[in-house]
Amino acid sequence: MGSNSLAASAGLYQRARRIMPGGATRVTIWWPPHPPYAVSGQGCRVTDADGRVFLDFSNNFFSLIHGHAHPAIVAAVQAQAARGMAFGLPTQLDVELAEAICGRGVPGLSQIRFCNSGSEAVMFAIKAARAATGRPKIAKMEGGYHGAYDHVEVSYDSGPANWGAPDAPARNAYTKGTPPGVLADTVVLPFNDLPASLALIEAHARDLAAVVLDPIPSRVGMVPGTPDYLQGLQAACRRHGILLILDEIICFRLHPQGAQTLFGLQPDFTTLGKIIGGGQPVGAVAGTRDAMAVFDASMGRPVVPHGGTFSANPITMAAGIASLRLLDAAAHRHLDVLGEAVRDRMRAAIAAAGVPGQVTGMGSLFRLHLHDRPIRTYRDAYPTQAESARQSALFGFLLAHGILTTPNISGALSTPMTAAEVEEFGAALDAGLRAIA
Ligand SMILES: Cc1ncc(COP(=O)(O)O)c(C=O)c1O
Structure with missing residues (x-):
């Protein structure tokens, strides 16, 4: 998952394991072997304890609509x-x-x-x-x-x-x-x-x-x-x-x-x-x-x-x-336009990689599914074990290549993002989908 060899986050996780069950305080932000530990955020980027920088589509689970430290x-x-x-x-x-x-x-x-x-x-x-x-x-x-x-x-x-x-x-x-x-x-x-x-x-x-x-x-x-x-x-x-x-x-x-x-x-x-x-x-x-x-x-x-x-x-x-x-009318428009762009770019990445997949979401929200069953209900969306394993692999690939989404590859845009960040995500997704194909 990319953070294996990274000493600072690994060290913090070892300390955390001694005093927190499983070494974590939120079930949603633990994944194996351990998550990177954040140190700071600026705009749409987060820096971890090892100096790695991530383009942040999690935005603390969609709560930071203007990114970090506006x-x-x-x-x-x-x-x-x-x-x-x-x-x-x-x-x-x-x-x-x-x-x-x-x-x-x-x-x-x-x-x-x-x-x-x-x-x-x-x-x-x-x-x-x-x-x-x-x-x-x-x-x-x-x-x-x-x-x-x-x-x-x-x-x-x-x-x-x-x-x-x-x-x-x-x-x-x-x-x-x-x-x-x-x-x-x-x-x-x-x-x-x-x-x-x-x-x-x-x-x-x-x-x-x-x-x-x-x-x-x-x-x-x-x-x-x-x-x-x-x-x-x-x-x-x-x-x-x-x-x-x-x-x-x-x-x-x-x-x-x-x-x-x-x-x-x-x-x-x-x-x-x-x-x-x-x-x-x-x-x-x-x-x-x-x-x-x-x-x-x-x-x-x-x-x-x-x-x-x-x-x-x-x-x-x-x-x-x-x-x-x-968050005025112009900010809402910006997020909506960029949301269409990011979902389109994700669909293009799926098509180019030739893997089963689809993108859901609207406005500034997106989620990627690694199957092409039409989704209407929870059961339609529910991934098989193989699809879950590919999703975890893709999440790990993206993280190792500087992109932070939620573990189920969903995300929310923030107002500091532009077309350049959409393309940065798209390029990482191109490579990630090829890698897990
Ligand atoms: C739709 C919805 N409702 C409720 C909650 C719970 O909010 P909180 O995590 O602030 O308790 C969440 C959190 O992700 C949510 O997505």
């Missing part, structure tokens, strides 16, 4: 750090970041509350939906990722050995020891299969508080829900008094008014994270005024108490405000 974001963070990092009081900055998001004229983003991660945002949205409806269950997609809350982990990594019937996906625990009650209260839907999803929703309608939906779920394959599917799901929610929680933790980046505008959806709650924190830890639950009323503590104990020592901390708020200010 001067305006650094200045905002430094200025706030000097004024104080966190208070047991609200600040003007919470209000400003809330206004920056809720001032976009989108009913589903009328009000907002901040927390510290996307996982927390999803957890609070689900608690709010249960409280508002008095119902215990949620529905989510097979393969859909929404963070670490028990219920949304269900069937996140189902595979052929345990996934059950395509029209009634099995409820599989992701973490051993998940209480049976969690499985009983989670209905697993097959993404983009409307008849099967509607049948499952109808069978559980009286108990369902919410459907949790990412309209372009990256781990399901990063294909968008078809208009029929998304509208059909939303209509079923309305029919049965089930709340729609739209997870925009990644896909908020696709449109200035959010993915709900792009896909024509009117969710009750929207979960946000990643880019709204400008690179700092963040999450948020937004929603319609009606839906968000459950959090209102101004009249006494709220229906859903929501706190958090670091929620809306001023460093995150300052970074988020600076980041969203930079």
Whole structure:
């Protein structure tokens, strides 16, 4: 994997192994023999402890939309750090970041509350939906990722050995020891299969508080829900008094008014994270005024108490405000145009190498699959063992040649990138696909 002989990262990993299980603190950024250890980042490049420089398409799992150390974001963070990092009081900055998001004229983003991660945002949205409806269950997609809350982990990594019937996906625990009650209260839907999803929703309608939906779920394959599917799901929610929680933790980046505008959806709650924190830890639950009323503590104990020592901390708020200010219409256009270019270039690399493959994604997001089965559902995208092995080999090749993607070869563009970086990635992919052919 290229980092074998690199002394500094290897040394850090040996030290880490002594005091962290497996030598790592995040499951998503460990791979054999060990990842490179980052030292600094500037624009779209990251430098590791051994002085190697990577063109960064991971951007800390799609959270750094302006790349690393953007001067305006650094200045905002430094200025706030000097004024104080966190208070047991609200600040003007919470209000400003809330206004920056809720001032976009989108009913589903009328009000907002901040927390510290996307996982927390999803957890609070689900608690709010249960409280508002008095119902215990949620529905989510097979393969859909929404963070670490028990219920949304269900069937996140189902595979052929345990996934059950395509029209009634099995409820599989992701973490051993998940209480049976969690499985009983989670209905697993097959993404983009409307008849099967509607049948499952109808069978559980009286108990369902919410459907949790990412309209372009990256781990399901990063294909968008078809208009029929998304509208059909939303209509079923309305029919049965089930709340729609739209997870925009990644896909908020696709449109200035959010993915709900792009896909024509009117969710009750929207979960946000990643880019709204400008690179700092963040999450948020937004929603319609009606839906968000459950959090209102101004009249006494709220229906859903929501706190958090670091929620809306001023460093995150300052970074988020600076980041969203930079993400103007021109920045969105730049990312969209470059996104088309990178997906086209990836398709050209696949064609030139003569290997099975395809590219999914939209806007500034991409994912490469090393097979050419048409992808509509999680099961279509799911790689065979041989395809997984080729994917790991390609990821390793790219890393060794200065390109950082996520381990499943997905990525997100950042505003400092240009056509030159697209070509740099394309050339590495040309070589990588030939090498694994
Ligand atoms: C769609 C989606 N929802 C939720 C989360 C969880 O966010 P966090 O890692 O900030 O807890 C993620 C993280 O990758 C995500 O991609």
